[in-house]
Amino acid sequence: MSNIVYIGSAGVLSVIPLRVLLRQGVAIKAIAMLAETRRWLESQPAVIADIKIGEDEALSASASLLQIAEKYRIPLIELPSKLEQSVDLLKACDTDLILMSCFSRKLPAEIFNLPAKGCFNMHPSVLPAYRGPSPVHWQCAHKVAESGVTVHRVSAAIDQGAIAVQKKIKTRHCVNKIELAYQLALLGGEAFIELLAQINSDTLQLRPQVEAEASYYGFPD
Numbered sequence: 226m227s228n229i230v231y232i233g234s235a236g237v238l239s240v241i242p243l244r245v246l247l248r249q250g251v252a253i254k255a256i257a258m259l260a261e262t263r264r265w266l267e268s269q270p271a272v273i274a275d276i277k278i279g280e281d282e283a284l285s286a287s288a289s290l291l292q293i294a295e296k297y298r299i300p301l302i303e304l305p306s307k308l309e310q311s312v313d314l315l316k317a318c319d320t321d322l323i324l325m326s327c328f329s330r331k332l333p334a335e336i337f338n339l340p341a342k343g344c345f346n347m348h349p350s351v352l353p354a355y356r357g358p359s360p361v362h363w364q365c366a367h368k369v370a371e372s373g374v375t376v377h378r379v380s381a382a383i384d385q386g387a388i389a390v391q392k393k394i395k396t397r398h399c400v401n402k403i404e405l406a407y408q409l410a411l412l413g414g415e416a417f418i419e420l421l422a423q424i425n426s427d428t429l430q431l432r433p434q435v436e437a438e439a440s441y442y443g444f445p446d
Contacts, residue, residue, distance in 0.1 A: 228321040230302070230340075232257045233290050235266055238327035238349055238361075238410045243293060245414025246324075251421065255318050256294045257302040257311075259330070266291050309333050322424070324417055325379065329358070337379040342424055344379040346386070347416060349409040351393055352377060353439035356384035361409065363442040365402050372396050372405065374413045376420050378431060384441075387431035389423070390416045 231246070231253050233239030246253065266289045294301045302318075304311045312335045315323075323337070323344040337344035350360040352375040357363070364372050373393035380386035392412050396405065423429040 227252050228254045228319050228340075230255045230257055230315060230318055230320050230323050231290075232304075232323060232325040232328050232332075234258060234262050234327050234329060235289060236327045237406050238347075238413065239290060240293065241407065241410035242324075242326045242347055242414040242417055243290065245411065246417055247293070247297060249418055251418070253297070253299050254320070255300045255302050256290050257304055257315070258290055258328075260303040260305060263291065263301070263303055309335060312336060312339065315339055323379075324420075326413060326417075331383055332379055334381060345376050345389060345417075345420060346379050346384075347413040348375045348377060348384055349406070349413065351375060351391060352384060352388060353434040353436065356439060356441040357443055359442065359444055361402050361406050362445050364396075365400060365405055366445075369396055372409065374409050374416050376413075376416045377434075385434060385439075387433050389429060389431055390419045392416050392419075 229252065231243055233243065233256070243253070243256070291301070293299070302311070302314050304314075308330060315336060316339065320340045322340050322342040324347070325332070325344065326347040328346075332344065348360065350356075350364060351371070351373040355363055371393055373391060375388055376390040377384070377388050378386040392415060394408060394412060420429070
């Protein structure tokens with residue numbers, strides 16, 4: 226599968242899963258982000274921090290999808306604020322699969338139904354628990370003993386699509402949002418790798434979310 230489009234934003238929950246995919250040799254046809262996100266990223270200074278993926282590679286704390294696109298020579302797609310206007314841009318990529326992580330906008334059906342292999346989002350919680358825009362914040366606020374990530378098929382209802390892959394980790398009660406975000410970002414990359422393996426081997430089985438177990442939390446005050 227060679228025509229994968231990765232949709233993300235400025236946060237580590239977008240950056241690190243993509244880095245994991247690339248380190249595993251996954252070919253990304255294009256990276257997509259909102260035009261306003263690109264403008265913001267271009268205005269930010271590059272700051273290096275001692276954060277590692279694995280044992281041998283340091284990651285910039287401010288490493289962005291822009292920097293990754295430049296390093297790996299991956300075409301960058303600027304998405305307009307009216308996402309319906311970007312359908313032709315994605316069609317031009319002859320997209321087989323869309324992977325999305327930490328993207329703040331709801332995709333229209335014209336986009337998530339476009340790729341033949343589907344459109345999948347990585348959400349940093351064990352869905353259907355902690356649906357919503359700030360799951361890392363609320364899990365830390367509630368001092369959860371277990372967290373994880375869910376790769377689910379994108380649907381018209383945000384965070385409610387059928388589950389493809391879930392991975393869980395134990396958390397310390399004193400874990401902070403930055404630490405948890407990095408842990409879940411790495412785990413999300415692994416979940417994407419597992420998703421691709423299942424798609425390539427034609428073993429992918431989706432399961433619906435159990436609404437009786439669902440919880441939703443909005444933006445923190």
